[in-house]
Amino acid sequence: MKGNVIVGQSGGPTAVINSSLAGVYRTAMDRGAKKVYGMRFGIQGLLEELYIDLSDHIKNELDIEILKRTPSAFLGTCRYKLPAIHENQEIYVKLFEILNKLDIECFIYIGGNDSMDTIKKLSDYAILTGQTQKFVGVPKTIDNDLALTDHTPGYGSAAKYIATSTKEVIRDGIGFSFNKQQVIIIEIMGRNAGWLTGASALAKGEDCDGPDLIYLPEVPFDTEAFLSRTRNLLEKKNTVVVAISEGIRFQDGTYVSEASGNADYVDAFGHKQLTGSATYLANVVSRELGCKTRAVEFSTLQRSASHLASRVDINEAFMVGGAAVKAADEGDSGKMVVIDRVSDDPYQCATGIYDVHKIANGEKLVPRNWITEDGTYVTEDFIDYVKPLIQGDYPSVMVNGIPRHLYMKE
Amino acid sequence: MKGNVIVGQSGGPTAVINSSLAGVYRTAMDRGAKKVYGMRFGIQGLLEELYIDLSDHIKNELDIEILKRTPSAFLGTCRYKLPAIHENQEIYVKLFEILNKLDIECFIYIGGNDSMDTIKKLSDYAILTGQTQKFVGVPKTIDNDLALTDHTPGYGSAAKYIATSTKEVIRDGIGFSFNKQQVIIIEIMGRNAGWLTGASALAKGEDCDGPDLIYLPEVPFDTEAFLSRTRNLLEKKNTVVVAISEGIRFQDGTYVSEASGNADYVDAFGHKQLTGSATYLANVVSRELGCKTRAVEFSTLQRSASHLASRVDINEAFMVGGAAVKAADEGDSGKMVVIDRVSDDPYQCATGIYDVHKIANGEKLVPRNWITEDGTYVTEDFIDYVKPLIQGDYPSVMVNGIPRHLYMKE
Numbered sequence: 001m002k003g004n005v006i007v008g009q010s011g012g013p014t015a016v017i018n019s020s021l022a023g024v025y026r027t028a029m030d031r032g033a034k035k036v037y038g039m040r041f042g043i044q045g046l047l048e049e050l051y052i053d054l055s056d057h058i059k060n061e062l063d064i065e066i067l068k069r070t071p072s073a074f075l076g077t078c079r080y081k082l083p084a085i086h087e088n089q090e091i092y093v094k095l096f097e098i099l100n101k102l103d104i105e106c107f108i109y110i111g112g113n114d115s116m117d118t119i120k121k122l123s124d125y126a127i128l129t130g131q132t133q134k135f136v137g138v139p140k141t142i143d144n145d146l147a148l149t150d151h152t153p154g155y156g157s158a159a160k161y162i163a164t165s166t167k168e169v170i171r172d173g174i175g176f177s178f179n180k181q182q183v184i185i186i187e188i189m190g191r192n193a194g195w196l197t198g199a200s201a202l203a204k205g206e207d208c209d210g211p212d213l214i215y216l217p218e219v220p221f222d223t224e225a226f227l228s229r230t231r232n233l234l235e236k237k238n239t240v241v242v243a244i245s246e247g248i249r250f251q252d253g254t255y256v257s258e259a260s261g262n263a264d265y266v267d268a269f270g271h272k273q274l275t276g277s278a279t280y281l282a283n284v285v286s287r288e289l290g291c292k293t294r295a296v297e298f299s300t301l302q303r304s305a306s307h308l309a310s311r312v313d314i315n316e317a318f319m320v321g322g323a324a325v326k327a328a329d330e331g332d333s334g335k336m337v338v339i340d341r342v343s344d345d346p347y348q349c350a351t352g353i354y355d356v357h358k359i360a361n362g363e364k365l366v367p368r369n370w371i372t373e374d375g376t377y378v379t380e381d382f383i384d385y386v387k388p389l390i391q392g393d394y395p396s397v398m399v400n401g402i403p404r405h406l407y408m409k410e
Numbered sequence: 411m412k413g414n415v416i417v418g419q420s421g422g423p424t425a426v427i428n429s430s431l432a433g434v435y436r437t438a439m440d441r442g443a444k445k446v447y448g449m450r451f452g453i454q455g456l457l458e459e460l461y462i463d464l465s466d467h468i469k470n471e472l473d474i475e476i477l478k479r480t481p482s483a484f485l486g487t488c489r490y491k492l493p494a495i496h497e498n499q500e501i502y503v504k505l506f507e508i509l510n511k512l513d514i515e516c517f518i519y520i521g522g523n524d525s526m527d528t529i530k531k532l533s534d535y536a537i538l539t540g541q542t543q544k545f546v547g548v549p550k551t552i553d554n555d556l557a558l559t560d561h562t563p564g565y566g567s568a569a570k571y572i573a574t575s576t577k578e579v580i581r582d583g584i585g586f587s588f589n590k591q592q593v594i595i596i597e598i599m600g601r602n603a604g605w606l607t608g609a610s611a612l613a614k615g616e617d618c619d620g621p622d623l624i625y626l627p628e629v630p631f632d633t634e635a636f637l638s639r640t641r642n643l644l645e646k647k648n649t650v651v652v653a654i655s656e657g658i659r660f661q662d663g664t665y666v667s668e669a670s671g672n673a674d675y676v677d678a679f680g681h682k683q684l685t686g687s688a689t690y691l692a693n694v695v696s697r698e699l700g701c702k703t704r705a706v707e708f709s710t711l712q713r714s715a716s717h718l719a720s721r722v723d724i725n726e727a728f729m730v731g732g733a734a735v736k737a738a739d740e741g742d743s744g745k746m747v748v749i750d751r752v753s754d755d756p757y758q759c760a761t762g763i764y765d766v767h768k769i770a771n772g773e774k775l776v777p778r779n780w781i782t783e784d785g786t787y788v789t790e791d792f793i794d795y796v797k798p799l800i801q802g803d804y805p806s807v808m809v810n811g812i813p814r815h816l817y818m819k820e
Contacts, residue, residue, distance in 0.1 A: 178451035
């Protein structure tokens, strides 16, 4: 590699997005990059010429290990969508001026669907204007909704957190199950795809019954059917645990969270902020079935709990970061690294590379036949798919009793 | 020991209440108990003759280790307050019939303030009626509000979870801090005592600024002052993180959670269920300051996250369980085991024993001089007190990627 590398992070963070950053840095240095720059706050920060030299922050091998265990976007993230090239060329001119000034050869962007759109537009613009920079995307999202990759880094750790926390919430609940009925509703992230919510099924095992009902956004939510099932369950057991996706919708397409009367907050990508579905349904159960209820939201913890990251996930995140640099250095552009599952048992994966034009903005949902016919649980196929992704631990480096993170001194 | 031991768990569970149960079992067996019974669902289950022989469930040393890592009350818990002896003697007659039938010599009850009231009444009744059973309490509560003991088992692990999760939430928040202001409000358990909420300050360190504001229930909450401080902070930084206790009250004594319009749910001990303060304040901030907000509730996870238990806490919980059996076997009754801090640095603790008449129902609050004068943070004295309690890990036994628990097969 003759020039420099720049790397950015975009969209909602994960527990392992910094492991990908570490992988980018390591491979870029190994391949002889003179400088590895980090965009502050993704492309949005870069437009204001906010970037750092990563060598100023990653001083040694220990820092790389700490970075791999640091949640959220070390570089800062953004939710920023580039305009179409014909709509606003100026922004592209400006960005490429910055890239040329920094002698960037490889541009690596770690993100989800919206971020791959950035890779697509930048590589298109480079080709249109005859510039030589290579643009490669690194998949990242807890939502696991990116097409063409077997799964996305970040998903396995979120799934491990959700499985573990669901199990702990169930244990907490059944301890109180004497002569008292209660329904606990756990709200899990996932706007359109139920990958995260389905992972709550992993709580089930020899020592735990798992949730009783699981509702994914892929299947319309029917309040009457839900109440009827819950009522039936309460005839057999005193503690009923229900896992729901924040994105569940009624048959008419409106979000359950809208019924809760929450103000509609819309983010920069035009996505509605969804929250409050569990509280809403807990109130419905309390009113209709007359039992004690509790709503639990895993909130941002499910995407930031590095202390419970999956070893498989951390290692794969590191691997895809490195693979992206290798691909760009070897001339790929407008591509995203993907994870191909080579074997289910024993679990083996390898990286591949795909044209980002085929990936951007296509959401991968849970296949309907991985959800039970009645739409209240996931199937064994779902569990077989996700189980390998939560395996192994990556113990935090504990300092003063809590996990150490790599910190950017301003 | 000639007779048998019975042990129960009561009140809200903790991440280490089963480590105390394991300690009771181990010491009872070591001291020659013929049988160690476990009450199902505390005294309330015992009144219906629900109990188990613990040897049927703890088969070997590995089971003891798994039990120490199992959250929530393995035996089941209850929120049940015995009537005064003169109000209802029948219930005491019935309980002692059961104890005599089971040849109980030592009655160990693991619980908080309300549970120590049970120990007091039962030991009083035994003395009044000339019976020989010994009744000893084992302290347990995440709230750390028991008098006379330096701290309570369960608090250290909850504090470790809160410190770690607060740090992860802060990291998640600052990743988004470009050109956008946001206020994140974290709601932490604690009705009257701010020990848990104060522990969020432990997130602060070389690699994290910690929360910006901490509001404990010991100091009246002033919405205007809170808004003014938040406004000032937003002039200096884009992400402001506020930790509040669920039990914060306005100057007039009403709970902030009441202002949220939540229905007043009252539990069996007459305590109001508090929840929704963070959401309420997030809405106030959003309305008054016009920035993005997020409310995060740590919910039951803070008392059940055994996967992040403190080693100091697990070991102390085990130790006080054993000390209670030893005390009862040596003739103590109407007593609670306490933890005495022998030394701050290096941290050393030993068990002591106190008359439960001095303990029951007296809540230990955070001393006013451990809260800053303006009531928006805790002092170094507070931090020095709690820091030793979150030290060390007790790694979960992971099976299929998630922590294994000891499970009672029905």
